[in-house]
Structure formats: structure tokens, C-alpha cells
Amino acid sequence: MTREELFNEIKRKKSFLCVGLDSDPKKIPSFLKKFDDPVFEFNKRIIDATKRFCVAYKPNIAFYEAQGTKGWESLQKTLDYIPKNIFTISDAKRGDIGNTSNLYARAFFESMNFDSVTVAPYMGNDSVTPFLQYDEKWVILLALTSNIGGLDFQTEKLENGDYLFERVLKKSLEWGNEDNLMYVVGATRADLLTRIRKIVPNSFLLIPGVGAQGGSLEDVAEFGMNDTCGLLVNSSRGIIFASSGEDFADQAKVESEKIQQKMEALLRSKNLI
């Protein structure tokens, strides 16, 4: 999917919501256990309930990998079930030397046909660039994460005055551009969004920390939105586990629509729709 196509979907759906398919088998409503593949049955119902209100789905690969081969099957079926006009993110946080990143790229972009994959920057250039060799595929590079440990290294000040995450952003522009690179930016750090937008004004940011993790959607839009929206805001548990009962899909619909409506207002206030 191209950046233009993604922005068109955002305008059409009046939403920049990404639904995180962190479908922990332990949290799935028990009535689904009777099916051969409860995780897929859960995802299918979540997708049916939320697809009108979101422009992206992001399965966190750990939840599938932890189930062994069965998990990979659930993941593939889920991916095949997602409508083609919705952007897909393999939240895998991979990053290894060149040869190996090549293999991961093949796994996620060829075998599984995801639109994008999250990548950790610590190993630098040759761990990231193999993912950038595919047309209309994306790297979403970890820049400033929303977890507490994100402050251990990412906000270290370097000799030249940059934060480490700023160095990561700047360096990444030697490898790619706003048409094949996005960045993970924790919404709880809205004060730092301004610094980020100075370096990557046109790029999409994937914001994982709104909702259960406590960031403010309004702050994110205020400091992060650009003229092609430039934001994908993720919510996982707040939507997919809004209810643990048989009405989980209905509640997921309610919650995703609620967020979509807030997003519509924000897009309007920025004259993007």
C-alpha cells in the first residue's frame, strides 16, 4: 500500500485507528473454545465488528508465536481474512544482521504478505535496509516507545545534544523516506512529538500508547498530525477485550466507533476531510 492510498483510506473512513490484534488465548471468551481455532474465530469476529472504523490491523506476533505452529496458522488465516484495503502491520520488532533480516523480510512480506513490519534499530543500517527492498512495503522503526523501559536508552542525550531517538530518526533518513518508513512513537510523550516532527515532518507515526496505556488522542493530533494525517493510532485491549463475554464483538464495535468519531472530529478540525 502506498502513502497516498493509506491517506485516501483515512479520508474515506474518517479514521486513523489501528486495531491491535493482541489476541491472547487466555483472554478469549470461553464460548469460542469449542472451535478448532479459537484465536482465528475471535479475530474474525473482531475484524467484522471493527473494519468500518479502522484503517489498519496490527497483530503482535508474540501472541501467535507463543502458540507454536498452531499460532502461525491462526495468524495466516487472520491475515487472509483482513480486507485488502486495510493496512496490515506485523508487530514483530525484528532486527538482525543483513542475511537474517532478509529472511525475516521474506517471511513477513512474501510468505505472509503483510504491508509492514516493526523493526528495532539497535543493530543499525544492515538490519533495517533489507526490509526496504520491497515496493509498497514498509518498515516501522522503533523510535520512542511508550513502555517504562523506553526511557532507559531512547532518551539518553548524546554528545551533540540529540536524544538517541532523534539520532535514530536522522540516521534512518539515509536508508529510506516517508514512502517506505514509519516510526513507532509512544503517545505518552506528546511533548516530544514536536521534536520528532522537526526531523520527519511527512512520515507516518504509529502511536501505540493511546487508551489502556494512557496517552491523549487530542495531544497526539495537536502535535503529531500533518497534511496527510501522518498518524496511525493503535488501540488493542481497549477494543478487543472491551467485554469478556459473548458480546465481545459488539463491545469492540462500540469502542472502535467511539474512537473513530473522535478521530473524525480531529481530522475535520485540521481540515483534512
Next chain:
Amino acid sequence: MTREELFNEIKRKKSFLCVGLDSDPKKIPSFLKKFDDPVFEFNKRIIDATKRFCVAYKPNIAFYEAQGTKGWESLQKTLDYIPKNIFTISDAKRGDIGNTSNLYARAFFESMNFDSVTVAPYMGNDSVTPFLQYDEKWVILLALTSNIGGLDFQTEKLENGDYLFERVLKKSLEWGNEDNLMYVVGATRADLLTRIRKIVPNSFLLIPGVGAQGGSLEDVAEFGMNDTCGLLVNSSRGIIFASSGEDFADQAKVESEKIQQKMEALLRSKNLI
């Protein structure tokens, strides 16, 4: 496996060799293709040929994951085939927020029963500590990697004069110690081993860059060895793909024995055996 047990194996085998099972299906001798699981058949023969000369095996997970469910089966069978007195490293370079790292820890330490897993530090504390909650299991934290991109961020100087990789080492000592933490250190940076040993004098270092990647075993021993050896030196392609013919296992034996003999001399020169 405890640190003492690992050192005992090193003394018994007079070796600190780790064999990297980067068993790319495209490079496996063609006569193995007739088997149901060529990757496992390849690994089995490599293990039979090299197990006398090494103390650790390190499958790089990418090579298995890229094969989908079949790859995970090959990996599990390989792991089950490795003798219990040999240390096993899941070279997965994972690292995600706490909940998710918990799942990865469960996958690699419970479902698959690896002794250790490589972890990327960028997301900090809560991405690493879930792996440290298991007795006799290890985190091998990326510190200074041997690939060219390793210089993009890891050797950035911080405001206080530390390199970023030194900050990673120091910070990690708040989370664990030499009995549950090792570090990946690129052998091509032998000049920096001295700095590393000042911070983690007693810890084991996993050195991936000797052999095909060009580091010197003598330098590594000179600057990195401590009084429990403290080194696991990996060789992958130089051993497992020493020959692409039917004699691949024999050649793997020859190459691993060659390295073991050099290691024996180095252990003697340090009076460790």
C-alpha cells in the same frame, strides 16, 4: 544450566566453541532433500559431527521462522536432539514491552526449553527483565554487534562520555548479574573488549564475529577471557557449510576440531585447564 556447569563443560571439552545452526534450506546439500525434514536431517548430522568439540549450539531463529510451521518443527526436533550438557541459545533478538516479552520468554524457555535467548536492549528494562525470571535460564543482551550497522548507534558517545553500549552494560546490571546475563560482543572490536571487561568482568560474552566475519580468536582470548573463561565464540557458516557436498558433516567435524584445538591452546595459556 548454571555458570559453573557451563565452565565445567568448557574445561571438560577444552573448548568454548558455539556452533551456529544457521541452516538455510537453500544451502543444504541436495542429497538431503529426499528426507521429510531436510533441515533437521542436516542439523542432526552437524550435531553428531561437532558435539565433541563445542559447548553450545545457536540456531538463528530467522532461518526456521522463514519456513513457517515446518521450520518451527525442524527447530523443536533439533533442540530435542542436542545433548543435555550442551548450552542452547535461541538467537531470536527479541525485545518488546513487558507482557509481550513474557510471552516470548514462555515460548523459548517453556515450550521449547532453550537455555538462553538473545534480546535487543532498545526498549529497556521491562523488555528484558521478563526473561530473567527463570532459574538457570539466560538473557544474552545485544551490546556491541559485529555487523557494519553496529556502528550506527552502539558506539554513539553519550553526554557523560560513555558509549551507548557501555550504558547498556551498566544499566543491565540493575536487572541481573553474571549468573543470568551474558552479552553479544562483536569480535571485530577486540580493542573495545577491554572497556567491556571493566564493566562486566565476570560475565560470559557471546562472540559472533570470529571466522567468516573475520575476528581474531587470539585477540578475543587476550582481551576477553576471564577466570571462568567467560567466552562463547560462535562460528556458523565456516563449520556447517565448510563443504556443500555429501562430506559436509566430515568437513564440519574437521573445522570444529581445528577451532577446538586453538581454543585448547588458549585455555592452557591462561591456566584454565
